[in-house]
Amino acid sequence: MSEPMSKYGAMAQRHWRTRLAGRYAAIEDPASFFAELGQEVSDRIAALELDLRGPERPEAEFLSRVGANNMARLRAEEIVLQEMVLLPAENSADGEDSDEMPPEWRIPTAQETAAAVIASEERAAH
Template sequence: MNRYGQMAHDHTRRYRPDSYSQIPDPDAFFAEVGEEIAAEVSRLRDEILGPVRDDETPEEHRLRSYQALATAEELAMADHPLLQPDPSEEAEDWSDDPDLAHHYRDLAEINQAMNTAL
C-alpha cells in the first residue's frame, strides 16, 4: 500500500468507522485506492507542469515540478470521496458564536457557488 492508500485507510478508519467496518479486505481495498490516487496525482502534476519552457534551466524545471506535484497532491486528496467528511455526521453548531457562525455561513455559500460553477 502506498502513502496515499495509507492516508485514505487511516482517515476512513478514524473518521468513518462504520464504512470501514464494511470493507471485506481493507488492505487490498486501500492499496487499490492508493494506486488510483497516485495516478490522479501524476495526471494532475503533468497537466499543471506542462512542457519544459524554452528558457528554463533543469533546476528551474525540477523546482517547478515539485511545486506542481504539491499542488496536484492537494487537489487530488481534497477531491477524493474517501477523504471527505462522513455525510451522515451532523454539521457543527456555531450558534453560540454569531461572528463565527456568520463566517462559516459565508464559507458555505462560497463553496456552494464554486461547486455549481464547476
C-alpha cells in the same frame, strides 16, 4: 497476493478508520481496498501533475524548472487527496471537517514551495 499498499493507501486507511468509521467497517477486505485506492490516487496525481506542469520551458533555470515541477506535484497531491482520501468526517454536522489534519499530512502551499526554491537558488548563486 495483493499489491503492497502505497503511502496514499496507508494514509486513506488511517483517515477512514478514524474519521469514517461506518464506511470503513463496511469494507470487506480493507487491505485490498486501500491498496487499490492508493494505486488509483497515485495514478490520478501523476496525470494531474502532467496537466498542471504545462509546457516545458527549456530556457528556464534548472532550479526554476525543478521548483515548477515540484509545485505541480504538490498541487496535484493536494487536489486528489481532498477528493479521494481525506474525506470529511462522518460525524461532521455540516459536511465540513473542522479538525486539522495531522502535521505529517500537511502539503506545503505553492508559495512555500516557491520561497524554498528561490532561497535554494540564492544559496547556489553565492
